[in-house]
Amino acid sequence: MVPFGTFAQDTLWLARGEWTQIPDSVQALRFNANDEWSGVNATLTRPVDAASSLVVVNLDSIAHTWKLEAEGELDWDLAALDTIVLEMPELPAGAYRFGLTDEIGRVMGASGQLQIGLEADYAHFHWNLGDWSVARMVAADLGLPIAWNEPYVPEQFTINERTYPAVADDPEALVAVSLGDTCLISIANHGFMDHVFHFHGFHVTMISSSHHPERVGWSKDTVPIRMGEVLTVQLVANQVGMYPVHNHNLIAVTNAGFYPGGMITQIHVAP
Amino acid sequence: MQPPQLFSGMEGYTFLPDGTAIPIWGYGWVADGFISLPGPLLEYSEGESVQLNFTNPSPESHTIHLHGLDVDQANDGVPSTSFFVVTGGETTYEFEADHPGTFLYHCHVTTTLHLTMGMYGMILVNRPDMTLYEGGPGYSENAPLLFSDLELETNLNAVQSFPFHDIRPDVFMVNGVSGNQLEQAEQIIDFEPGEPIALRLGSMAYSLLHLNFPAELNAICYMSDGRPVPEPFAVNELDVFPGERFTVMIEPDAGWDGHIGCEYWNIPDQQLEEEQFVHVRDASLSVPDWGTSPAPLGFPNPTQAEITWSGPISLCVFDAAGNSVFSGPLNQGRLNVADWANGIYIAVFPSGKHTRFSVIH
Secondary structure: OOOOOOOOOOEEEEEEEEEOOOOOOEEEEEEEOOOOOOOOOOOEEEOOOOOEEEEEEEOOOOOEEEEEEOOOOEEEEEOOOOEEEEEEOOOOOEEEEEEEOOHHHHHHOOEEEEEEOOOOOOEEEEEEEEEEOHHHHHHHHHOOOOOOOOOOOOOEEEEOOEOEOHHHHOOOOOEEEEOOOEEEEEEEEOOOOOEEEEEOOOOEEEEEEOOOHHHOOOEEOEEEEOOOOEEEEEEEOOOOEEEEEEEOOHHHOOEOOEOOOEOEEEEEEEO | OOOOEEEEEEEEEEEOOOOOEEEEEEEEEOOOOOOEOOOOOEEEEOOOEEEEEEEEOOOOOEOOEEEOOOOOHHHOOOOOOOOOEOOOEEEEEEEEOOOOEEEEEEOOOOHHHHHHOOOEEEEEEEOOOOEOOOOOOEOOEEEEEEEEEEOHHHHHOHHHOOOOOOOOOOEEEEOOEOHHHHHOHHHOEEEOOOOOEEEEEEEOOOOEEEEEOOHHHOOEEEEEOOEEEEEEEEOOEEEEOOOOEEEEEEOOOOOOEEEEEEEEEEOOOOEEEEEEEEEEEEHHHOOOOOOOOOOOOOEOOOEOOEEEOOOOEEEEEEEOOOOEEEEEEEOOOEEEOOOOOOEEEEEEOOOOOEEEEEEOO
């Protein structure tokens, strides 16, 4: 985790490269934290109610559109190989989704979270959810038509662009806390289908939800995350041990059909 | 007295509305000797220290994950963090039933496959005073509705079911049955006017359930995932995702006779696959089934060689298509079915009472 207040990413580099975190090696688009390629999208953090600038450098050879899903739905055009400066508005505490909205950008997976003031009181983790059809990604990379009318059969399901068991190597995805700790987990669904996560060992409290604000305050062990939704839950680590958290649409706990894989992570509670 | 013991099996069958036998894996009580779809309903009282005995005589390892009960790691039923119950093994899962509500259980070994094969059931933690939770509303009875689905291709050939990411169900069930099976007397929810019924909704499906509650049900959602919701709300439509549970209280208008629509949506393609209908009616409108008291049961059921009644008996037997397959007396009460096809059969007795049995080879 990045300690609050010590670093604020003020530039994102949109780049195309080989995504090696999944068993299928495919070309992907990512928002990187610097000009070196990474298959994992960067996360933005900002304090509460503070306007800021964001520089976006488009290293890709085609134009894209960029959107921050906050009130007012903020859209910007990114010309090919261009750099723009976005004026980010003041926002209340919470997690927000950003990403490309053009067809190629969506399919190739450039998206992430803007986190506002979530690390002030508690440890904070985040899960960016993705479902991936290699055929669609290859078509998008080559600029070919994407077969939207054919059945959607994604082969890969990721948390922070990684599949299980590699998810466990990601300190943002593996919830490692101590007995009695309270932590927050922000979950964003960047994919093309709904997802639903089941917490073993714990109920979590809904803190915020872009799609179901009426559920704030609910205590749940199985949490739907609709396509395009971002939500934050609070977890109180009231028992020690290792507990899985996984998608309960069980086709999504596989890697190219192999079980176990995909959208699985764990909660580790130390004594 | 020794608490009852669950067992896991991999040689069961469920029957589609047309009588087709579909292989299932699942759970059953050792005392009953057969597995069912879904597994037996497990009911406990709030505050109870539960010991759930489990034995696995089947050819593969299995577990029981107590979904939503927040048990400790040792009792969580996940092989990688808890333990397998191997072939021939047995264990006791222990937990405190701290929270009243609706929960689930299922196998957590190769979960994607073992669930579509049928290894799941529902758990209810009840309060003795028949209220949903402390300070919550009272109810007259529970009506468990466990939604699930299966993919025929997988269940018919589990050994070659790989890969798992393309499982797309084509049989959609409520409490393990579908279509006109939901009009069987035991599947219909009969209500007495003025007496609320607690619908215990849970999903072990791969589909997204979209439920439609007619206004005459006066449905109010009080709980989700075994916890009260902060503000109970009137509900006409409700989505239930895989693994989710809700408790919805209904107090239908007197004289009402209708259905809860249960839509099954394909999650990756966001398409409606099928709709099932749960029948709810004023008990005064119920029609007596064939015979007003149970017909004598034959054993074993299911059977593969013969089915036996206690003593001489006379009966007619029909298959699921209504064809007569046997008629006459049984002097020893023993009916040889060794050459009969797999399926459901209905035995009708001179009194007009009837019972069903299954033949599975």
